[in-house]
Amino acid sequence: MALNMAGWDRIVRLIVAVVLILLSAFVLRFNTLGIILTVIGVIFILTSLVGWCPIYALLGFRTKR
Secondary structure (H helix, E strand, O other): OOOOOOHHHHHHHHHHHHHHHHHHHHOOOOOHHHHHHHHHHHHHHHHHHHOOOHHHHHHOOOOOO
8 A cells, every 4th residue: 555645635634633623513402414524624634644545546636655
């Protein structure tokens, strides 16, 4: 499994994940949409920590040169 995410992509994804989780916790109060945003946020955190995105791999897309 080769890395397919550049450093800037990982940082942006991590920031978006934190915003999604905070939005779901404080604004949406963990209703259905909040839970969906939390799951997406956790997936973004995991992919940014690992540096590999399965959707990028599926589409043959890479931000890492």
